[in-house]
Every structure is written in C-alpha cells, then in structure tokens.
Amino acid sequence: MTDLTRLSLAAMADGLDAGSFSAVELLEAHLTVIGRANPALNAVWDLDADGARAAAVESDRRRAAGEARGSLDGIPIGLKDNIDVAGRPTTNGLGLAWTAEADAEIVARLRAEGAIPVAKLGMHEAALGATSDNPHHGRVEHPTAPGRTPGGSSGGSAVAVAAGMLPLTLGTDTLGSVRLPAAYCGVVGYKPSFDAIATDGVMPLCWTLDHVGPLARTVADIAFAAPALTGFEPEERPLQGLRLGWVAEADTVAIEPGVHGVIDATLARLRRAGVTIEAVDLGLGSLSALRRAALLIVEAEGAVALETIWADHPEALSDTLKGMLSYGRDAPSSRYVKAFRRVETAGAAVNAALESFDALLLPTVGHTAFPFDAAVPDDQADLTGLANMGGAPAITLPCGADGEGLPVGLQLIGGFYEDARLLGMALAVEKLLR
Amino acid sequence: MTDLTRLSLAAMADGLDAGSFSAVELLEAHLTVIGRANPALNAVWDLDADGARAAAVESDRRRAAGEARGSLDGIPIGLKDNIDVAGRPTTNGLGLAWTAEADAEIVARLRAEGAIPVAKLGMHEAALGATSDNPHHGRVEHPTAPGRTPGGSSGGSAVAVAAGMLPLTLGTDTLGSVRLPAAYCGVVGYKPSFDAIATDGVMPLCWTLDHVGPLARTVADIAFAAPALTGFEPEERPLQGLRLGWVAEADTVAIEPGVHGVIDATLARLRRAGVTIEAVDLGLGSLSALRRAALLIVEAEGAVALETIWADHPEALSDTLKGMLSYGRDAPSSRYVKAFRRVETAGAAVNAALESFDALLLPTVGHTAFPFDAAVPDDQADLTGLANMGGAPAITLPCGADGEGLPVGLQLIGGFYEDARLLGMALAVEKLLR
Structure with a gap:
C-alpha cells in the first residue's frame, strides 16, 4: 500500500475525495510515523491522538454526507507550541505549560476548513533563538543528521514535516524562525506578508516583526494550503522573462x-x-549591524511580552533568555527608537x-x-x-x-x-x- | 475699498480670476497687516517680502497669460518655522537657525499650485509644548487677549490667521499642535490623516505621531485648500441624519x-x-494617563530627532527642553514599548x-x-x-x-x-x- 504520509497535500485531498483512503487512515499513518520517529527527534511535544481521531471520524462522516468543509478537510496538521489549540497545553518553549482556553484565530480558521490539529511542536525557548536546543524540553533533533540542530525557532514544525509526521505545520517567524529550520531541514517555509495570518492566540514575542507561517515538504503543498491559510490564490507564471x-x-x-x-x-x-x-x-x-538593531527590538518587546510570566514564574525562563530580555528591557529608549x-x-x-x-x-x-x-x-x-x-x-x-x-x-x-x-x-x- | 485680508480664500481666488485685484495687491494688503500687527504679536519670525513680491508679480503674469497654476495661485501663505522653505532660515523654535536648501515637499507642492510663501511663523521650542512662550525668540502673543498664550506649538500659524496676516498657514500636530492654537485663537485647524501631507522637509519631533496640517479662518477656507494640500475633495452632506x-x-x-x-x-x-x-x-x-504614554513616545523620539543639534549646539536648547528629551532618551526601552x-x-x-x-x-x-x-x-x-x-x-x-x-x-x-x-x-x- 502507498505510504500515505508521503503524498502531496493535493494527492491526500484527492484520495480522500475519491474514497481511496479515509481521514482516519490518513491520520493513523501519520500517528504511526510520529510514534516511530518522535522518540529520537522530539519534534512533537504534545500529541492529541484522541482528539485527532475523533476529528478524523467527523471528517469522514462529513465527506460521506457530501459536506466536506474545505480543501484541507481531513488533513492532519501541527502547530508550533506558541500557537494556542483549545484544551491543549501551550509552553511557548518555556519551563511551564498552560492550557489554552480557545483556538488561536488561524487554528480556528484551519479547523473550519476541516484540518485536524494533531500535535504541538517543539521550539526554541520563547521563540528567541534558532537552534531548538531547549533547556526545559530537550533538543529537537535534525531529521537526517543526528546531533545537529534542525534550526529554529520553529524547529519542531520543520522536523515534523521533514520526517513525515505531519504534512503541514505552522510556525512563527520574527527574524527567520519559519525559514531557518525549513532551510536546515530541507523543507519549504513560507512567511506571508505582515498580518496576512492573524497572530491572535499566538504568544507574542515582538509585535513589530512577528509573523505566522506554514511549513510543508514542497512549494506545491504550500500553494495548495495558501488559500485556506491566507486567502491568497497562487498565480503561477513562467520563469522565462522573470x-x-x-x-x-x-x-x-x-x-x-x-x-x-x-x-x-x-x-x-x-x-x-x-x-x-x-x-x-x-x-x-x-546586514549584521542591521540584524543587531532588529534583535534589540525583539529583546525589548519580548521583555514586555514575557514580563508577567517572568514575574510569576521566574524559574520558567533560562538565564540566557533572561539575559537577552534584560538587555532589551533596560536599553535606553533612544536606542530602541534608533533601532x-x-x-x-x-x-x-x-x-x-x-x-x-x-x-x-x-x-x-x-x-x-x-x-x-x-x-x-x-x-x-x-x-x-x-x-x-x-x-x-x-x-x-x-x-x-x-x-x-x-x-x-x-x-x-x-x-x-x-x-x-x-x-x-x-x-x-x-x-x-x- | 474692500479689506482684501478679510476675504475668504474662494473670494480671493475669484477676485484674482476676475481681475478685481492683483496678486501683488493681495500680497501688499497682507504685508501691511503683518507690518502693523506683528510687532505686538511676534507671529512672523522671518518675512520674505522680496521673494513674495517677485512671486506675486509672476502669479499676475501667469494669470494674465491664462496660465494660472491652481486654485491657490496668488494666495499668500505662511509656514511654521519647522517647515523648510528654500533659502529661508529654519529654527524649529530652537536658539539657532539654518538656511533651508530646499522646500519641504508640501511647500513645493503648494508653490506648484501657485501659492506664495511669505513668512515663517513662530512656534513653541522644538514643537514640544503648547504655549508658544519661546525662550529664544520670545512669546507669540494671543491675537485678541494680550498676555495670554495663543496655544502651540503652532502658535504663530494660528495668530497669523486670526490677525489677518495670512489667510492660510501650515502647522504641525503631534498631539494637538495645530488644533490647540486654532482653538485658543478662534480659527480652524485641520490635522489630516497620517501621512496625507508628507513630512519630508519638516523637522521631525516624533515619527510615530507627527502630522502636518493647515489653519485658516473658516472650514470653508480649509475645504477650499484641501484638494491642493492633500488631494481630498470635501464631500458636503446635510447634518440631518448624521x-x-x-x-x-x-x-x-x-x-x-x-x-x-x-x-x-x-x-x-x-x-x-x-x-x-x-x-x-x-x-x-x-485620557491623562494615555497622554503621558504618548508624551513618553514624543520625548524618546524627540531625543533622537534632536540628538545631533543638541550635541553640536547645546546652547540652542533650553534646560526645560533638555529635561524632557533626557527623560525620554533614558527611559528603559520596555517603558517605550509599553507606551x-x-x-x-x-x-x-x-x-x-x-x-x-x-x-x-x-x-x-x-x-x-x-x-x-x-x-x-x-x-x-x-x-x-x-x-x-x-x-x-x-x-x-x-x-x-x-x-x-x-x-x-x-x-x-x-x-x-x-x-x-x-x-x-x-x-x-x-x-x-x-
């Protein structure tokens, strides 16, 4: 039988529509990969197998009734662990977890399209760094080169895709945190235009630069999901003349x-x-001087975004993170303004x-x-x-x-x-x- | 004979078109008022009578040749002293002056419409304050209540209009600096949407909140000038049902x-x-707490905007101004971010x-x-x-x-x-x- 986890998103959707396999089967194939690969990779930090199974049954029922919701109905997805999924823990890569009361806006949107949230995915602490070597939750490992970083901060989102655990994941990208792990892991990462994907329900790091974006194995998969994610319909065009x-x-x-x-x-x-x-x-x-300016903005805004957690749970932040946030917090405003x-x-x-x-x-x-x-x-x-x-x-x-x-x-x-x-x-x- | 300085902008334009009076006559009427009223009011800080007279002659020549430029051709205007007029001094209300090499973008635009820059107008030091009680250039006086503030920071722009020195002036407005002096002096002040009037060539105070806006005696005058200033054509509508x-x-x-x-x-x-x-x-x-937050932003950005002048000419800034700017400059970035x-x-x-x-x-x-x-x-x-x-x-x-x-x-x-x-x-x- 075909390895369902290796199909393109379009082929998954076609197969579901044609009845070649069910959403339950598609999900189980991915759960099997997660079960097999995750112990070594640590990409999945929270797995909602039961919730996903129930959603897959519902998806199959809808499709059978001719009521499929959208292009992603029955497609399993994963979310970086700074994106809220109702009823599941969010850690933001910190040394604590809280249960999200509601879906982030983009998760609700994907659910309305029929997508099935399966897992919360590993990340760099507070999304402020790009190795996914997490002091509280361990390292997210590179999918093909053990002992190497998968990049970050959305490391788990890239690894899950590269390893076939999930065909489509979301990450966040403040200075590259979707694209860096995608590049390190050999997958595709797309940071849409600012605010094209709402950040409501996503733990902020830097209001000025934060973006939410998807990762998948191919541009074709990203393009398939883009209308549901952002409303953009890709306009294909020839290379000749570009x-x-x-x-x-x-x-x-x-x-x-x-x-x-x-x-x-x-x-x-x-x-x-x-x-x-x-x-x-x-x-x-x-560009290094420019990045340093941007990093000051991230650290200053991050200090404000994380202020309450820091005050209430000082043990949940590493000294390294505290050092970066302190630096931004205490820098004189004139430096922030110039940056x-x-x-x-x-x-x-x-x-x-x-x-x-x-x-x-x-x-x-x-x-x-x-x-x-x-x-x-x-x-x-x-x-x-x-x-x-x-x-x-x-x-x-x-x-x-x-x-x-x-x-x-x-x-x-x-x-x-x-x-x-x-x-x-x-x-x-x-x-x-x- | 009619007092030309008391006409509406529309009547000035009509009179010029009809040949009832010339741009030179219109200008001279205003220069007369300036000469009579300004010694007591100190609204005009730099008068370019020669340049304005030459421009008025040109305006009359254009109109006679059927080549009038726009709705404001031949209308004398004044500019707050933080707005560059080529070849004229800019002080920004500080204790120094520099000659502007080029017109601010809005001045060039108004000149292209035929408007005639006549005077640079008094203001609060660095536009950071609202009394126009200037430590370097003296007080701009209220037009009808001697000894009282005309408001600020665009005090001279309001007084010049109220006293009939000029029918149309420009000010800048970061937290109210066009509207406050307009209200105190009984004229109309309009702050357009952000960036609807370009700030190029205008001395910045706060990039986040700075606006350029016009003052005139009536809304009708503002509406007459709006298309030339901003491209907006006022859409008149009945009060009934608003x-x-x-x-x-x-x-x-x-x-x-x-x-x-x-x-x-x-x-x-x-x-x-x-x-x-x-x-x-x-x-x-x-609203007071909110204004304090906004003021911190102004002070922090103002410290950056004025940094070079402060470093090179420390005597050109009052201690009061330095105190405000220091406060913003040195506040921790986290305070700026929260504000x-x-x-x-x-x-x-x-x-x-x-x-x-x-x-x-x-x-x-x-x-x-x-x-x-x-x-x-x-x-x-x-x-x-x-x-x-x-x-x-x-x-x-x-x-x-x-x-x-x-x-x-x-x-x-x-x-x-x-x-x-x-x-x-x-x-x-x-x-x-x-």
Missing part, C-alpha cells in the same frame, strides 16, 4: 563554500531558464526594490545545519530578517545539498501583499529544480 | 464651566438640526469606533487661552492626542466664547483617510453655527 534582484548585501554575510556552490549552480539554472538576475544594492550596509528607525528604513528599502523586480533572491542562510555543540553563528538570521522588516512575503525552498549532504535553502522575497505572485514564482522555481 | 459619537472619556478631563456651557449649547443646536449624538466609551480609561502598545491600542479603539459613527465629537481642549504667567495645564493635549494615535483626521472649529470672550473649539474626528467626509461634515457644522 526579473529577479540578487540582494548585494548578502555578500556582507559569511556564506560557506558548500552553500555558495549550490546557490551559484541554482542561479545558473535559473538564468538558463530565461530568468534575468541582477544585483541590487539596497543601501543597507552590513526601530533603522529597521523601518531597511524594510522600506526592501519594498522599494520590489517595485523594480519580480522578486528578490538570496540564500536563506549562509550555512547548513551545524552540530549542537558548535558555537551558534551570530549571523543566522542576517538574510531572513530583511523580509520581516519590510513585512514582505518570503519563502525558502531546498535547492541542493552541501558536501555533507545537508540541505541548502534558496530564499525569494516578494512585494508586500503580493503573496499570490510570490507563490506562483516559487512554484515555477521548484518545478525547474526538481 | 450619527456622531460623543467620546465618553472626555469626562475624565477637566472642562472649565465656560467651555462646558458653550459645548453643551453646541450639542443642543446640532441635535435640533437632526444630528444624533450618542456617548461612546472607547475603553481608554483616563507604544498603549497608544497603538487607543488609536485602534478610535478607528474601531469610527466604523459605527460618522464622526467622533469632543471639545478640542477643556479650557480657553490662559495667561502666560499661569501654570500650564497638564491636560492641554488630552483631547487632541487621540486623533494622532489613530492617525485619524481631525478638525477644530470655533463654536462660541466663554464668559471672558475667549474662543472655544469643537473637535470632530473622522475615519482614517475619510478626510473628504470629515471636511464635508465640518462644513455643515460651520454653516449651522455661523
């Missing part, structure tokens, strides 16, 4: 030779397919450049998944943060592997609320690269 | 009996004209209420022009700041006088970028009250 801007500032970030080679080869393939790629200098200078202005100006430059190009192009991250015991590169989010600053939609898709077989991600940034066009371009790029 | 929300939180602010009486009488007249007025609680609690969240939430509440009402209604300020030597009321901007928080358009128009004959202002707040509708309603209110 004009992409290569962000010149990417050269200020350390790019490992293995990543460089894969990206260069990818650019060459795109050019051969008729894509024009021109370097564009956004006038931003060092905000710098980030706002950078975001405006990103969006201005997108008036001249169909999309911007850059690596997702300059390195591949590194060992947990290695030093964490400072520049992890240098290339992903740009899209958050502009509120622009961005997507990472795998474009090859380095010398050690570790996945490399290519990042596309689209115009603000031009998500439909960005997804269409990403579909075309994926077709070329597969 | 539904206005009386902001319940206004009751948390001290309203002098004389102001209360005038406002109550005005509400009664509006009701008799068929307007429905319902109290609406925006859930904001104390920002509070202000943003309040702005959202204002805009949400405007989905249920044609406009919100409240006094512009709870008192009338007070003596320079009296204590400055803390709550000056409690009622005006709301519109800045929501970026919503707001207008103040005179609705009577208190027992001492001092003007009282009525404030209307419209929906975000619904300026055309707000101006139309204000026109109807003005017609009723005159």
